Amino acid sequence: MGILWKEKIEKAVGVYAHIPYCVAKCPYCDFKSVVSRELPEKRYAECLLRELSSLIKKEGFDSSPRPLESLYIGGGTPSLFSPASIERLVSFILSAFTPLKDIEITLEANPDTVDLEKLKGYKRAGVNRLSIGFQSLIDAELKALGRTHSADKALRSFDAARSAGFANIGVDLIFGVPAQSVDSFTESLQKAVRLGPEHISLYNLTLEEGTPFHGSYVKEKNRSTPPLPAEEDELGMYGAAVELLGEAGYIHYEVSNWALPGRYSVHNRRYWSGGDYIGLGSSAHSFLSAPGWGRRWWNENDPALYMKLVDEGGVAEAGSEILTREEAMTEALILGLRMLDRGIDAVSFKARFGVYPKEAFGEWASLVKEGLIGCRGEDLLLTPAGVLLSNEVFLRLKG
Numbered sequence: 001m002g003i004l005w006k007e008k009i010e011k012a013v014g015v016y017a018h019i020p021y022c023v024a025k026c027p028y029c030d031f032k033s034v035v036s037r038e039l040p041e042k043r044y045a046e047c048l049l050r051e052l053s054s055l056i057k058k059e060g061f062d063s064s065p066r067p068l069e070s071l072y073i074g075g076g077t078p079s080l081f082s083p084a085s086i087e088r089l090v091s092f093i094l095s096a097f098t099p100l101k102d103i104e105i106t107l108e109a110n111p112d113t114v115d116l117e118k119l120k121g122y123k124r125a126g127v128n129r130l131s132i133g134f135q136s137l138i139d140a141e142l143k144a145l146g147r148t149h150s151a152d153k154a155l156r157s158f159d160a161a162r163s164a165g166f167a168n169i170g171v172d173l174i175f176g177v178p179a180q181s182v183d184s185f186t187e188s189l190q191k192a193v194r195l196g197p198e199h200i201s202l203y204n205l206t207l208e209e210g211t212p213f214h215g216s217y218v219k220e221k222n223r224s225t226p227p228l229p230a231e232e233d234e235l236g237m238y239g240a241a242v243e244l245l246g247e248a249g250y251i252h253y254e255v256s257n258w259a260l261p262g263r264y265s266v267h268n269r270r271y272w273s274g275g276d277y278i279g280l281g282s283s284a285h286s287f288l289s290a291p292g293w294g295r296r297w298w299n300e301n302d303p304a305l306y307m308k309l310v311d312e313g314g315v316a317e318a319g320s321e322i323l324t325r326e327e328a329m330t331e332a333l334i335l336g337l338r339m340l341d342r343g344i345d346a347v348s349f350k351a352r353f354g355v356y357p358k359e360a361f362g363e364w365a366s367l368v369k370e371g372l373i374g375c376r377g378e379d380l381l382l383t384p385a386g387v388l389l390s391n392e393v394f395l396r397l398k399g
């Protein structure tokens with residue numbers, strides 16, 4: 001990490017605004033999202049603004065406004081909200097900080113909740129980056145995932161986004177989906193690449209406790225239909241993606257993320273670099289790296305309770321933690337390794353903790369011997385083999 005980048009992330013802040021509503025609940029999802037017949041759009045949006053005003057006073061940002069590097073409106077399904085609500089949100093949040101000239105403003109969109117007019121409205125509202133949740137471009141897989149859109153709708157939403165003027169679009173795909181094979185996953189990926197998105201995220205389906213998928217595939221021991229792919233097929237999908245996206249000119253800059261040069265997600269990079277961010281809305285998390293080794297807090301999960309608490313007292317904090325030096329170091333090591341192009345930057349690490357990464361991470365030498373991590377001077381990085389086994393490396397890091 002260069003010194004300039006370090007200064008930038010230390011002074012600047014990112015804001016995440018969570019919109020927790022969805023059209024339907026996907027059977028694999030354990031996010032705190034709710035399906036609401038009557039979308040309380042106006043009231044919820046006002047609560048986000050009220051919460052921000054309270055936090056700005058509480059954290060003392062009103063006396064010295066922080067530079068704002070990124071705003072990310074995620075969910076849930078933020079594209080259920082009208083362009084008017086998004087515009088109000090964006091303009092209020094920007095006015096509360098000093099936005100950087102090249103601020104990144106992302107909105108997550110689901111293909112079946114957008115059309116050209118709505119996308120133009122988001123563009124006018126100041127959104128300059130879209131993240132579209134394709135999940136798959138094969139209809140049978142979308143059906144198995146319980147998604148409400150078709151592959152054709154996903155492709156048309158991308159075209160509409162380009163027509164609306166978005167020059168920075170990310171798309172998400174999931175691998176390890178029921179009914180998926182290495183070939184069908186590769187087909188989805190090829191279709192996505194042909195569109196030329198600036199950013200591609202690939203997520204491995206996880207079976208979270210309490211979800212219908214967990215019941216079907218863990219409790220039923222994968223006897224449900226369609227079945228999940230075998231673990232070696234999942235590895236094959238990831239491997240195929242590394243090859244295909246590399247050939248297409250995408251940089252594999254984070255374990256699950258690829259981007260065209262210069263099109264990394266500024267907001268997500270802030271999370272991985274240990275930068276400050278403020279989370280607004282139900283279940284949102286916030287992190288400030290000072291004072292001490294950092295403080296994290298999180299909001300109530302239930303949107304109705306969130307709104308009630310904000311109405312009553314301006315904030316809806318459900319819990320918080322103050323990091324110890326050891327916790328902050330372990331986080332910095334894991335997050336640093338996730339950034340494949342950059343790794344754990346030894347200069348920044350030493351400046352923050354007073355020791356080099358190798359001194360803080362006793363097992364580094366054995367992981368180097370096993371070919372899972374490599375060194376660039378004092379910096380540590382995951383090797384291609386380490387990327388495939390990254391979860392194992394992170395577990396060993398946690399000790």
Ligand code: SF4
Pocket residue numbers: 021022023024025026029030031033075076077110
């Ligand atoms: S659309 Fe996304 S947030 Fe909503 S239920 Fe489906 S996976 Fe969860």
